[in-house]
Amino acid sequence: MTNGHNNSWHKVSSLFWAGIRVAILGFARDQRGATAIYVAFAGTLALSGGVLALDIGRVVVLRSQMQNAADAAALSAAAQLDGQTDAVTRGTAAASSAISNSTNLSDISGAFTVQSITFYDGTDPTPVLTAVGSEAVSVRVILAPRTIGIFLAPVLKTISSGGIAEQFTLEATARAAISIITCAAPPYMACNPSEGGDPADDLLDADNAGRQLLTRAGPGGGSLAPGNFGLLCPSSGNCGASNVGNALANDPGLCYTSEVTTSPGVQTQQSRNGINARMDAGNKNPKNPAKNIVSYGRDSDMSGSTIIGNGDWDPVSYWTTNHPSEGQPSDLADYTRYQVYLYELGETFYRNENKTIYPTTDISLPSGYGTVTPAAASIPASGVPSSSPSSDLKRRVLKIAVLNCTALGVQGSGTYPTFGRYVEVFLTEEVASTQAATYTEIIGPLLQQYSDDVHVNVQLSE
DSSP states (O other), X not given: OHHHHHHHHHHHHHHHHHHHXXXXXXXXXXXXXXXXXXXXXXXXXXXXXHHHHHHHHHHHHHHHHHHHHHHHHHHHHHTTXXXXXXXHHHHHHHHHXXXXXXXXXXXXXXXXXXXXXXXXXXXXXXXXXXXXXXXXXXXXXXXXXXXXXXXXXXXXXXXXXXXXXXXXXXXXXXXXXXXXXXXXOOSBEEEOTTTTSOGGGOTTOGGGTTOEEEEEOOTTSOOSBTTBOSBBOOSSSOOSHHHXXXXXXXXXXXXXXXXXXXXXXXXXXXXXXXXXXXXXXXXXXXXXXXXXXXXXXXXXXXXXXOOBXXXXXXXXXXXXXXXXXXXXXXXXXXXXXXXXXXXXXXXXXXXXXXXEEOOOTTOOOOTTOEEEOOSSOOOOGGGSOSSOOOSOTTTTEEEEEEEOHHHHXXXXXXEEEOTTOEEEEEEOSOOOXXXXXEEEEEEEEOOGGGOTTEEEEEEEOO
C-alpha cells in the first residue's frame, strides 16, 4: 500500500513541477512586464500548490480505501477455506459481501467491485488455480480499476503546450491464505500413496474412510518415504529416539505449524513402545491405554507391500468371535473398525456409510448422516486393558501429516510444508514386535469444523 501512495504522489507532483518548469522557461525568455509576471507566477505557484495537495490527498485516500477493501475481501474469502466442497462458493460470496460493505469516502461515486477472484490449491511447491472447494487454501482478489480526475490538469494546460494527463487509474490486489496449526498430534507422517499412483488412493479423500493403511513399515519391509521411516521430530525438545517415543505415547499437547521436520532412522523400539502405550503394551510408564484395546481384522488384500487396503474386512465374524453371548446388531454388519470400536464403547456417533463424525457435541447432523446410539457399552474381554485406561475415548486415533513426498523431495532429515493436510487414522492392532509394521484404518481428513485441535489463522500473503 505504501508503494501505491508513493507512485500516486510522484505522478501528481511530476505534473505540478512540469508546469512550473514551463512557467520559469517562459519567464526567462521574456523579461517585459516583470512585475506582472512575478505576480502571475506567484499566484500560479500558490494556486498550483493548493490544488496539488488536494489532488494528492484524493489519490492517496482512494488508493488506501481500495487496498483496504481488497484486503478485507481476500481475508473474508480465505476464512471460508475449510476444506469443504462448497468452500469456493462461500469464499466468493464472502469476498463480495466484504466489498459491498467497504467504505468509499472519495468523490468517485459507486461502490468498489471485484474484477476477479481466484483460488489456489496447496500443490507442492507451486500452487495452481482451482475451483474445487476441498482443495483451495489461498485466494487472490483484484478490484475493478477506478479512475480519478486531476484538478491540477487544467491549470497546467494553461502554462504548458505539452500533453498533461487529466486522470489516474488506480488498482488494488490482495492475496490471503490460511495457515493451519494442528495440536495433539504425534510425530507421525505418511507419504500420500496417490502421488504418482492411483488418484483414488488419496489419503485426504473422505471416500477412503474404512480402508486399512500400512502406516509404518517394519525394518526390512521398506520405507514409505525415501530415507525416512514415517517419523517426525517433535515440535518441542530434540529429535532423539527417546523424545520421539515419548511423543508417540503421550500426546503431550504438541502443536505443529504448516511445516514439519522429518526424523530419519528406524528408531524401531522407541516407535513400537510409543504406539503400544496406547494399546496397553510396551515399556512406557504409565502406559495410559485406550479403554478398548482389542485387535480388529485386516482388509482382505492387506498383505505384503500393500500400503492401502480395499476396506473389505469381516465385522460379522469379528462380532461373533468377540461377543459370543450377544446377538449380531443388524446395523453393524457393514461398519468400519472405528465405528465398531465406538459402538463397543457405547458412544453415540454420526455415520454416513464409512464416514464417521465423533464426538457429536455441538455439531448439527450433516446431510447424509444418521445417528448411531448403542444401547450400552460392550467391551470384549480381550479388549479390557490391565492398566488404568485413559479418559480419552479417541486414544487410538492418530493425526498424521500427509506429505506429497515425491514433489517435495522428502528424504532423510528436512523441513517440509504440510499445507495443513492431516488425516485421522485408527490403530487397528498392537505392534506385535520390533520387526512388525503399524496398521491403521483411515477415518478421514482432519477438518477444523469437527476438531478443536485444528486452529486456522488467516493472513495476507501479498
